[in-house]
Amino acid sequence: MNAELTFRIVFWAQLMFIMIFNRVLPALRAKKSGVKLTPDHEAIENEGKFWFVFRVIAGILLAAALVFYSFFPIPSSRFQFPIPYAWRWAGVILSSICLFFWIYAQEILDRYWSVNLKIQKEHRLVTSGPYRVMRHPIYSAMIFWSAGLALDTAHAIFAAFAVVVILWTAPRISKEEKMLIEHFGAAYLDYMKTTGRFLPKFKRH
Ligand code: SAH
Secondary structure, eight states, X not given: OOHHHHHHHHHHHHHHHIIIIIIIHHHHHHHHTTOOOSOOHHHHHHHOHHXXXXXXXXXXXXXXXXXXXXXXXXXXXXXXXXXXXXXXXXXXXXXXXXXXXXXXXXXXXXXXXXXXXXXXXXXXXXXXXXXXXXXXXXXXXXXXXXXXXXXXXXXXXXXXXXXXXXXXXXXXXXXXXXXHHHXXXXXXXXXXXXXXXXSOOOOOO
């Protein structure tokens, strides 16, 4: 099979996987346990209006990029950069591992997972699974996944997408940690001392 086609199939398989396991199923689970996933005033305040709008616009641009990449392969190929196939396979492996890790972290976070920055009813601090050693495994997985995707597609649009994900994550984490500190107080501050932000920190209590 044509190698380019293989990379595109991997790309589509991953996107469907994300839609099902990272969006639809968690959203259904959240709904079942009575969690609201549509952003309300409080969630937008927590996230900051600018970053909320940034996220919505980035989502729309990503959808446009997906259409361009998938349905106009020939004009789109002008935006591809030549990198060795080995790098592209490395991207396939990296992004696939990140997807599983992403789903695993989301499973552990369970009903506290949300695309919005919100404290849920009876919100508990999760410190198990990947959260034992790092505070933002999902954002970490998203960053490395998007870097893997840029290598897999070897496409300027997805390289730009990886940059957008990185730019979005830093302020998002500041806001999220501020919200969690306000809610959990000393418990979260203590938790910060023993965990890494993006990467695991193995430190004894
Ligand atoms: N930043 C985390 C979670 C992303 S989902 C990660 O990258 O894995 C965003 C929601 O997770 C936020 O609304 C916040 O309320 C919740 N959250 C983040 N860390 C948490 C923790 N350790 N325990 C419980 N909820 C948490």
